[in-house]
Amino acid sequence: MSHVPHELHEEFPDAADALHALKTTNAHFTRLADNYHAVNREIHRIETQVAPASDEALEELKKQRLHLKDEIAAMLAAA
Template sequence: MTHVPHELHDEFPEAGEALHRLKIENAHFAKLADEYHEVNREIHRIEADVEAASDERAEALKKRRLVLKDEIAGILRAAV
């Protein structure tokens, strides 16, 4: 499998332990992380031409990924 850009551990390399802990201890965070991964993988499939999508769909997914990343970053900041 190719490397999927924008994985959470790549986006927040300094927060590996916190990512793991929050996924286990915080159901809301775990749900956000799962959705982030799903959206990110869909974007990767589109960019790799494995899955077809309109430009509007691709942009909507990228915007959703950014919203999720921002919320995840906020939770990580609060957890430190």
């Protein structure tokens, strides 16, 4: 199990400029990015045993993070 946080700038290292541009100009993208960061933070807290959670809850959060990442990737590709 990896305890490395999956920050957007690490997930999309070649898209730093597009990430910044979308965050500052697209409210929907900003909400997606904020939700991604919140879910990602919670996963990291669970994986590092700062916050307790069941395996099922952790898996659900990971699925949520993946869905958000897919949406963000699609928006970056279209930008």
